[in-house]
Amino acid sequence: xxxxxxxxxxxxxxxxxxxxxxLPYLRSDYGNASSxxxxxxKVGKVIRQAREQTAQALGCSAEEIIFTSCGTExxxxxxxxxxxxxxxxxxxxxxRVEHPAVLNVASHLxxxxxxxxxxxxxxxxxxxxxxLEDSLRPDTALxxxxxxxNESGVVFPLERIAEIVKSRDILLHTDAVxxxxxxxxxxxxxxxxxxxxxxxxxxxxxxVGALFVRRGVPFRPFMLGGHQEKGRRAGTENxxxxxxxxxxxxxxxxxxxxxxxxxxALRDRLENAIMESIPDVRRNGxxxxxxxxxxxxAFKYIEGESILLMLDQYGICASSGSxxxxxxxxxxxVLRAMGVPFTYAHGSIRFSLSRYTTDQEIDLVLRxxxxxxxxxxxxxxxxxxxxxxxxxx
Amino acid sequence: xxxxxxxxxxxxxxxxxxxxxxLPYLRSDYGNASSxxxxxxKVGKVIRQAREQTAQALGCSAEEIIFTSCGTExxxxxxxxxxxxxxxxxxxxxxRVEHPAVLNVASHLxxxxxxxxxxxxxxxxxxxxxxLEDSLRPDTALxxxxxxxNESGVVFPLERIAEIVKSRDILLHTDAVxxxxxxxxxxxxxxxxxxxxxxxxxxxxxxVGALFVRRGVPFRPFMLGGHQEKGRRAGTENxxxxxxxxxxxxxxxxxxxxxxxxxxALRDRLENAIMESIPDVRRNGxxxxxxxxxxxxAFKYIEGESILLMLDQYGICASSGSxxxxxxxxxxxVLRAMGVPFTYAHGSIRFSLSRYTTDQEIDLVLRxxxxxxxxxxxxxxxxxxxxxxxxxx
Amino acid sequence: xxxYTDKVRDHFLNPRNAGPMEDPTVVGEVGSLACGDALKLxxxxxxxxxxxxxxxxxxxxxxxIASSSVLTELLKGKTVEEAAAxxxxxxxxxxxxxxxxxxxxxxxxxxxxxxxxxxxxxELEPLVKPEGEIVCKCFGVTDVQIRRAITE
Ligand SMILES: Cc1ncc(COP(=O)(O)O)c(C=O)c1O
Ligand SMILES: Cc1ncc(COP(=O)(O)O)c(C=O)c1O
Ligand code: FES
Ligand code: FES
Numbered sequence: 001x002x003x004x005x006x007x008x009x010x011x012x013x014x015x016x017x018x019x020x021x022x023l024p025y026l027r028s029d030y031g032n033a034s035s036x037x038x039x040x041x042k043v044g045k046v047i048r049q050a051r052e053q054t055a056q057a058l059g060c061s062a063e064e065i066i067f068t069s070c071g072t073e074x075x076x077x078x079x080x081x082x083x084x085x086x087x088x089x090x091x092x093x094x095x096r097v098e099h100p101a102v103l104n105v106a107s108h109l110x111x112x113x114x115x116x117x118x119x120x121x122x123x124x125x126x127x128x129x130x131x132l133e134d135s136l137r138p139d140t141a142l143x144x145x146x147x148x149x150n151e152s153g154v155v156f157p158l159e160r161i162a163e164i165v166k167s168r169d170i171l172l173h174t175d176a177v178x179x180x181x182x183x184x185x186x187x188x189x190x191x192x193x194x195x196x197x198x199x200x201x202x203x204x205x206x207x208v209g210a211l212f213v214r215r216g217v218p219f220r221p222f223m224l225g226g227h228q229e230k231g232r233r234a235g236t237e238n239x240x241x242x243x244x245x246x247x248x249x250x251x252x253x254x255x256x257x258x259x260x261x262x263x264x265a266l267r268d269r270l271e272n273a274i275m276e277s278i279p280d281v282r283r284n285g286x287x288x289x290x291x292x293x294x295x296x297x298a299f300k301y302i303e304g305e306s307i308l309l310m311l312d313q314y315g316i317c318a319s320s321g322s323x324x325x326x327x328x329x330x331x332x333x334v335l336r337a338m339g340v341p342f343t344y345a346h347g348s349i350r351f352s353l354s355r356y357t358t359d360q361e362i363d364l365v366l367r368x369x370x371x372x373x374x375x376x377x378x379x380x381x382x383x384x385x386x387x388x389x390x391x392x393x
Numbered sequence: 394x395x396x397x398x399x400x401x402x403x404x405x406x407x408x409x410x411x412x413x414x415x416l417p418y419l420r421s422d423y424g425n426a427s428s429x430x431x432x433x434x435k436v437g438k439v440i441r442q443a444r445e446q447t448a449q450a451l452g453c454s455a456e457e458i459i460f461t462s463c464g465t466e467x468x469x470x471x472x473x474x475x476x477x478x479x480x481x482x483x484x485x486x487x488x489r490v491e492h493p494a495v496l497n498v499a500s501h502l503x504x505x506x507x508x509x510x511x512x513x514x515x516x517x518x519x520x521x522x523x524x525l526e527d528s529l530r531p532d533t534a535l536x537x538x539x540x541x542x543n544e545s546g547v548v549f550p551l552e553r554i555a556e557i558v559k560s561r562d563i564l565l566h567t568d569a570v571x572x573x574x575x576x577x578x579x580x581x582x583x584x585x586x587x588x589x590x591x592x593x594x595x596x597x598x599x600x601v602g603a604l605f606v607r608r609g610v611p612f613r614p615f616m617l618g619g620h621q622e623k624g625r626r627a628g629t630e631n632x633x634x635x636x637x638x639x640x641x642x643x644x645x646x647x648x649x650x651x652x653x654x655x656x657x658a659l660r661d662r663l664e665n666a667i668m669e670s671i672p673d674v675r676r677n678g679x680x681x682x683x684x685x686x687x688x689x690x691a692f693k694y695i696e697g698e699s700i701l702l703m704l705d706q707y708g709i710c711a712s713s714g715s716x717x718x719x720x721x722x723x724x725x726x727v728l729r730a731m732g733v734p735f736t737y738a739h740g741s742i743r744f745s746l747s748r749y750t751t752d753q754e755i756d757l758v759l760r761x762x763x764x765x766x767x768x769x770x771x772x773x774x775x776x777x778x779x780x781x782x783x784x785x786x
Numbered sequence: 787x788x789x790y791t792d793k794v795r796d797h798f799l800n801p802r803n804a805g806p807m808e809d810p811t812v813v814g815e816v817g818s819l820a821c822g823d824a825l826k827l828x829x830x831x832x833x834x835x836x837x838x839x840x841x842x843x844x845x846x847x848x849x850x851i852a853s854s855s856v857l858t859e860l861l862k863g864k865t866v867e868e869a870a871a872x873x874x875x876x877x878x879x880x881x882x883x884x885x886x887x888x889x890x891x892x893x894x895x896x897x898x899x900x901x902x903x904x905x906x907x908x909e910l911e912p913l914v915k916p917e918g919e920i921v922c923k924c925f926g927v928t929d930v931q932i933r934r935a936i937t938e
């Protein structure tokens with residue numbers, strides 16, 4: 001049984017072209033870029049090329065790109081750099097719906113004595129920009145706001161956020177792990193200081209990511225050691241991974257239109273057909289400002305894990321909450337922050353499509369899902385009047 | 394021209410068996426181990442298997458292994474964990490010849506107000522265990538001593554160091570990046586608390602490493618975010634890299650005997666023939682306690698980079714100092730710590746062999762090197778009476 | 787690995803005029819005392835003040851060797867006055883450029899030349915205290931000299 005992979009916000013297939021591009025660096029060209037011989041020197045050149053490709057896709061310059069080991073490391077690096085380079089500033093602003101890679105750094109800072117403002121979101125998952133503006137203080141070291149949410153798909157108005165934050169001369173970081181390849185990003189006009197991304201979310205391999213650091217922004221390295229990445233990230237360069245990221249970024253940029261037309265149409269067809277054919281389903285998140293590939297749907301009365309495991313019987317891969325927190329029993333912090341009512345929050349499923357998603361795959365989901373939901377609902381003790389209560393936890 | 398790769402302490406060829414093992418996870422099995430579907434679940438299983446293989450090769454148990462992105466990250470993680478878990482202890486002991494991945498963390502701690510004792514080495518690169526013992530204090534948070542040095546190949550007496558340090562109940566970290574696969578390691582008898590390793594030094598790919606953390610030792614994560622690695626290292630697991638590391642560790646353990654017989658004999662033949670056929674060459678580092686694959690030789694009157702570039706003409710890859718610092722203009726901190734005289738330190742070349750090194754490759758070096766050294770010496774302004782002065786810098 | 791031009795590689799692998807000179811008119815030297823003499827420049831100058839031959843001995847990296855080699859070529863046939871006008875930038879340019887971090891290696895050539903010409907003119911070697919921090923341990927080149935070499 002071939003899987004129907006609708007979990008692309010968790011991770012993606014490595015594009016065959018990307019694998020092709022990286023293989024030589026796992027086979028014959030295994031040199032160390034820092035070495036004083038031609039064999040190592042030539043991998044130095046391909047790292048430069050990958051840096052150009054990455055910069056090109058983001059509209060920045062190559063020296064503003066630092067290669068890291070993942071999106072998490074990029075987020076950690078940006079936030080710790082911002083606070084360490086401004087030791088006198090003790091306040092950080094972020095949101096309640098960030099990925100744990102930002103949230104947990106913020107909690108760490110709070111324990112270390114920082115004050116952290118966590119901006120709330122409304123039921124549609126939207127920020128209140130007035131609240132953001134009001135939260136800014138003379139001692140605010142950093143504002144960290146994700147570009148788009150991995151669970152709900154909601155896109156934050158980053159241009160306007162940047163205007164507000166940069167007019168106060170405060171550093172701004174964005175976790176763009178979910179937007180690269182799905183929305184156009186142009187760092188020439190988007191005034192963020194840091195931007196994090198991860199290769200495996202854009203059809204690259206796991207274990208490599210990048211951080212954009214705007215020229216002139218003070219920087220403190222997170223990983224300490226050798227002089228790699230101009231002293232900004234120590235550790236022997238993951239050459240194959242970096243080459244793969246470069247290629248994946250090039251393809252991501254080229255695929256933006258397809259993502260926002262064909263892939264978006266597939267997502268809309270899936271979502272509309274589910275909402276029409278199954279009763280008591282609601283959409284999580286602002287439908288106007290949403291990633292083109294993501295649909296987060298809440299199925300009243302039933303529980304997400306059960307739905308997922310039944311879908312799995314047909315090879316359909318989807319997710320409840322983020323892959324990063326699905327190992328825990330808590331309902332998603334994102335849906336909780338949005339105030340999604342209890343029985344809905346627990347029954348939420350995220351379908352996330354990609355350029356490789358086909359019409360036939362969507363058809364299969366639409367054929368099997370209604371039966372799965374009915375079977376599970378037949379087992380549920382909940383009735384109409386109990387639903388809609390807010391979760392106490 | 395096929396390269397003659399004698400720079401295996403910088404990085405190694407990915408073993409074909411390792412590449413074979415990892416490829417499925419770059420092709421079809423690209424799932425996220427944390428996902429709630431069979432497609433992701435099966436990669437969870439292979440991560441468990443790789444953890445078993447790694448633990449098996451080190452004589453520890455699987456849950457004592459944390460996968461990281463490189464040796465540098467493993468070193469950073471161990472040291473920061475040790476100091477953060479014992480905030481009242483403000484003293485750290487290390488050596489002058491550590492890799493920058495340890496040295497630069499130590500400097501960082503010094504700037505943050507820690508006291509750091511850097512143990513000296515003698516001209517053979519050996520530690521003074523009395524100095525180590527005398528340096529220990531009630532407020533010593535950690536002793537970090539590498540297992541073997543990447544430049545000189547000198548092996549430190551880790552068993553005795555562990556006895557001294559553990560009898561005082563102080564945490565002990567060792568950077569074993571250079572010893573895995575070259576010397577047997579058995580963590581059942583070797584009483585270290587942390588041990589760092591890196592896949593690309595043992596015929597695995599770049600971008601993946603591991604840290605052993607002994608059961609019961611307090612731990613603070615370095616990379617903050619999702620719950621991966623039981624909350625000890627956040628970030629989507631580099632599945633292909635982890636599988637590769639597991640396989641590489643299995644092969645490394647199996648290859649220890651070959652490394653200490655055949656590879657060692659090749660190294661000895663290379664070293665002895667060079668020292669016999671070329672005048673004014675000296676060996677850096679204790680010949681008794683040395684990695685079986687490493688030969689660091691100093692050629693009086695001439696400069697390392699020139700030798701390397703001339704060797705490069707014949708496809709011979711070697712290194713001067715460590716690859717990590719060869720981008721800088723300073724002579725190696727390791728050779729300086731050993732008090733290697735100026736004209737020798739600058740003319741030091743490291744040959745590092747591997748299981749793939751052949752007799753023919755050694756023959757080629759022995760054929761070309763004497764001519765290279767003569768040509769460069771003919772250009773050098775140094776004469777016998779000027780050499781041997783200690784370098785003031 | 788450094789990005790060396792083909793010309794740097796050529797002058798490094800096939801250095802011109804390497805080795806001491808039998809009977810030089812004058813010898814220029816540069817290098818810090820602690821680290822020993824690192825570049826010797828031998829010049830033969832005819833009575834009219836024209837440089838008829840130049841050779842060198844260098845202890846240094848590929849850039850230093852290539853810089854010395856190309857310098858000796860530049861010098862041959864020039865008058866002492868013309869030679870005095872040669873800068874390290876010219877030496878680097880003649881090589882098709884040097885990596886930024888290696889510009890200081892060409893400073894060596896210029897300084898050895900200055901020292902040779904001062905001796906030729908019978909001037910005393912001025913005893914200057916090096917300004918700045920020593921960065922290239924090979925020759926005691928300071929960061930000020932490097933910055934000058936890069937920005938000039
Ligand atoms: C002794 C030692 N420690 C640490 C490292 C760092 O490992 P990595 O480059 O994988 O981060 C190296 C090699 O670069 C090494 O030789
Ligand atoms: C929004 C967001 N930020 C950060 C990450 C972390 O990326 P990685 O798992 O590559 O470290 C993820 C995905 O896991 C994500 O969706
Ligand atoms: S967490 Fe299960 S009821 Fe709130
Ligand atoms: S001479 Fe070129 S680096 Fe010192």
